[in-house]
Amino acid sequence: MFAKKHKSFNFIDRSVYVFSLIISLLIIAPIFGVILGNISVDNEYFKFFSQTELVRYTKNSLFILISVLFITFFLGTFSAYLVSFYEFPFVNFFKYSLLLSFAIPPYIFGYTLSGFFENYGTFYSILNYFLDEKIINSILPNLGPFLGSIISLSLTLFGYVFILTRSSFLNQSKNLIEVGKNLGFTTFDIFFKIILPSARPAIFIGLSLVGMETLADFGTVSFFGLSTFTTGIYNSWFIFDDLKTANVLSFLLLFFILTLFVLESFFRKNMKFHNSTSSLKRKNEKINLKGTKRILAFLFCFTIFFISFLFPLFQMLFWSFTFPNSFDFLEIISINFNSMKLIFFASTVIIFLSFFVNFGTRVLKSNVLSFFSNLSIAGYAIPGIVISVAIITFFSLIDNLLHLSIKSYFIGSLAGLIFGYVIRFYSISFNTIKTVYLKINKTIDDSALLLGFDKLKILKKIHFPLLKSHFVFAFILISIEIIKELPITLILRPFNFETFSTKAFNMASNDLIEAAAVPSLFIILWSSLLIILSIKFFLIDKK
């Protein structure tokens, strides 16, 4: 039997594949730069180096990482659990206000914490009204650099765990507590055996984001004077001009991050999200807490909200009004404009790219693509300093290899700065879109194919409408990060181009914490505004 064998060369598939791969590769190019740079490191140098600083860096970084993960896990999951399943005073307020912790960059929290508790600081002034100086000195807590860093990082990063866990709870089709009680479990068992496991993928995604942020943090540990990988890289690169050490440290840091990735994918293995078969979703009936439990739940949420948001906000407001001379109206207008420009261009590029790669990975089912796209989100964990220098090296390399001079277009320009942001913040958007994608049943795609849709039509008619509301969410998350971002902006920005973070950093590093208050305050206000916008948006979307 003969039949016409029309070879089907699928142009669309190939194009999607190639573009997705190029995007992923471009985003991980700096990682390769760091790894390649280490191949030539000679052993003796490494031996000398490892005996001295390396152990200390590793210990410090790991200690901070583990402590922060532990605290954010507790704060994030427990607060999400309380506001998702229980009814107590102001629960609807906390549902959203806990997200305001995203508005505070860890380094600003660090400035606040240190300025508040330092000798003759805010706490001192408050106590001075009531107590004698000697007594104050004896009760003034002495925040060590570790405690300061860990508190600053934990209270500004737990929001990742909170928001992801909460949205996972919301997507449960039935009230898990009722189901658990029906099976005869205690509240304790329900929390550990049903609720936490049901949100496991979300918790791990949240924790992996926290972990990457912690390892990449430079502002806070540097402010507290701790030797970690990032401060090590910064010091060796920019103070001692020692590229080799910086490279080795970056390489080791990447190794830790890779471990986080492996752990994450291990836990996510075999986990598939699907819409529940019965499409009827019952509205969760919350359990009304009574008596002491009601007060405790309120106090728990209020304390977190107060410390993570109101505390730094009030401190910055206080300093801004007590030191009004640092205001310059015109400069503030221009910095605001700079920030808007950066946010708009960078977010658009990031969302477009991460959507496209997610789409490609989903419809093409290619292992290679899936591998590289998963690797590409590592940019988030690479410290801004490393990304910046990697970009400089990357374009120098291209110029040398191809005899071009494109470097000047990317270094000290908006284009280069946006490229840096893309590498760094790509994973926020990628993970947001991926989480939504995982929830869209695969038969939706199959149905579309069988109705004659080609892949691009599926992208346009099915995926885009389903995901578009989440693009706004990704946009907001990216915007908040860009407003807060420090090292990339510091290094790659065009000459004389200031953002609030660079202003605040310069002031604080000159020991003018109070003068850093105005730019810090603007960072907090901008981010808060964006967070509130996102909440409004979601409330409308729900209706």
Next chain:
Amino acid sequence: MKNFFDVKNVTFSSSSDHKLIDVTFNIKNPGDIISILGPSGVGKTTILRTIAGLEKIYKGEIWLNNSLISSKDFFIEPEKRGIALSFQDNSLFPHLNVYQNLIIGEKRKSKIKRKIKLEECIELFQLESLLKKFPHEISAGEAQRASLVRSLLSNPSLLLLDEPFSNVDIGLKEKLQVNLKNLLKENKISTIIVTHNYEEAFYFGGKCCLFSKNKLIQFDNPYNIYHFPASQDVANFFNKGAFLNAKVISDNELEHNILGVIKGKFVRKFKKGDIVKLLVQPEDLIHSDKSNLKFKIIDKRFLGTNFIYFLKVSAKEILPVLVHSHHIHQHTINEYFGVKTPIIIKHLVCF
């Protein structure tokens, strides 16, 4: 003459540990309906997904309308096959309402000119009140009906239905089955319907594929599958009859140690003296109160039109006997029940 649709020696696999090996079946003429029957988990859905192009094959060939659509090194993309698949679970697009979901596939270019009307389908499958609702606002059975209509309206050259009524209420089910069958026949839509319910399979399918374990055990018309099962596995699937050990004593006689001589026409040939397993279906034995051959009733089942009495013939042999429910009197459990002699079974199905 070539078949309209052909599956030739295909190995279907959804994962490496489960396979259906060397499967061959066909649809002879356009507009024919065949059904795929088998226990849960046997891989029925995988067959449909593979035919639709959602899974690839590494052995065998699949042909549609004289064109190869799948083989080890040839593959036509699912969107270009013109095959529609109505999924068992909710596959409606969540951002579109039911009406928008129904018409989304309508614009597909198709060589086949049919006149399936949207309004007619909406009425036949009772979707009028659902049109403005979104998928999350309707029940699983309603979503299934909508998904079925969406597939029908996409004007496929081959329609695949995966348990189309599994979530539909029993009362409505029969009515919808009739409507669907009429629509398919009127519009000559070639269809493969997957089900684990043999009555549904027999109702729709001019021919049935019966799968068990990892292979196709019989491909035939429903009458033959039921009355001339190709193997003990096939007979076991319906779980209606019982097997008796008997000895072949002539060209048309068997002997059982308790029932005595059983007459009939052998479906397969056996030699005199062979010990065989005889399949006895509930309708094979005839009840007679006057008979001397009596057995104790150990269970009985009321099926509306009929009763089935389960008789204990020996410690290991229990025989079902069908009696019309309007029979003059009923028997109760533990009573003795007469079986008419001599026993004559039209087709002697032995293994």
